[in-house]
Amino acid sequence: NAGVTQTPKFQVLKTGQSMTLQCAQDMNHEYMSWYRQDPGMGLRLIHYSVGAGITDQGEVPNGYNVSRSTTEDFPLRLLSAAPSQTSVYFCASSYSLLAKARTGELFFGEGSRLTVL
Amino acid sequence: GENVEQHPSTLSVQEGDSAVIKCTYSDSASNYFPWYKQELGKGPQLIIDIRSNVGEKKDQRIAVTLNKTAKHFSLHITETQPEDSAVYFCAPRTPRDSNYQLIWGAGTKLIIKP
Numbered sequence: 488n489a490g491v492t493q494t495p496k497f498q499v500l501k502t503g504q505s506m507t508l509q510c511a512q513d514m515n516h517e518y519m520s521w522y523r524q525d526p527g528m529g530l531r532l533i534h535y536s537v538g539a540g541i542t543d544q545g546e547v548p549n550g551y552n553v554s555r556s557t558t559e560d561f562p563l564r565l566l567s568a569a570p571s572q573t574s575v576y577f578c579a580s581s582y583s584l585l586a587k588a589r590t591g592e593l594f595f596g597e598g599s600r601l602t603v604l
Numbered sequence: 605g606e607n608v609e610q611h612p613s614t615l616s617v618q619e620g621d622s623a624v625i626k627c628t629y630s631d632s633a634s635n636y637f638p639w640y641k642q643e644l645g646k647g648p649q650l651i652i653d654i655r656s657n658v659g660e661k662k663d664q665r666i667a668v669t670l671n672k673t674a675k676h677f678s679l680h681i682t683e684t685q686p687e688d689s690a691v692y693f694c695a696p697r698t699p700r701d702s703n704y705q706l707i708w709g710a711g712t713k714l715i716i717k718p
Binding site for chain 2: 491527528529530531532535537543545577579591592593595596597598
């Protein structure tokens with residue numbers, strides 16, 4: 488049971504390049520999300536999904552796209568990378584909708600460190 | 605929207621002493637109050653949580669207390685050990701549009717001195 492798997496762990500991009508951060512979970516979780524973590528700012532929600540075929544914007548969605556074609560996978564796409572997107576990105580999943588769950592435990596991947604030059 | 609503040613931002617305690625981290629939130633509709641621990645190079649991990657109808661919960665050396673009237677909840681760690689060194693986040697769950705979201709504090713870096 489691998490939990491939440493993120494790839495790559497490290498990536499360096501040039502301004503304007505595009506890339507996809509991959510996230511997969513093997514716990515059959517309905518809810519998946521992407522966060523970015525910057526020093527002194529905690530975690531900020533980029534996009535989330537409450538099930539296959541359903542995505543929604545979080546707090547800081549600009550510059551990022553997501554899709555959810557399967558329950559297991561939730562890739563995050565950077566369309567045209569900017570230095571402001573230099574950050575550590577975390578994918579997290581949860582058993583069910585946070586609104587319905589009796590507990591809202593999020594399971595996190597180990598993170599993807601992205602540097603945009 | 606929800607405003608979440610954690611204090612202190614850094615806490616240094618002697619091994620064996622207790623540590624307390626406080627989280628203040630603004631939205632009275634928040635109904636679930638977790639604490640996450642993040643070790644260096646890893647993702648956050650849930651260590652304890654409490655629901656809005658409970659005042660205190662303990663799990664061995666850690667406990668969480670909730671004061672809904674004052675809108676704050678605290679993480680208590682007793683008999684601290686070197687492996688408690690990490691960054692701790694509170695993340696109260698608050699209504700957001702037609703759903704709920706966790707709103708994260710900025711984190712508290714806990715340093716355990718040997």
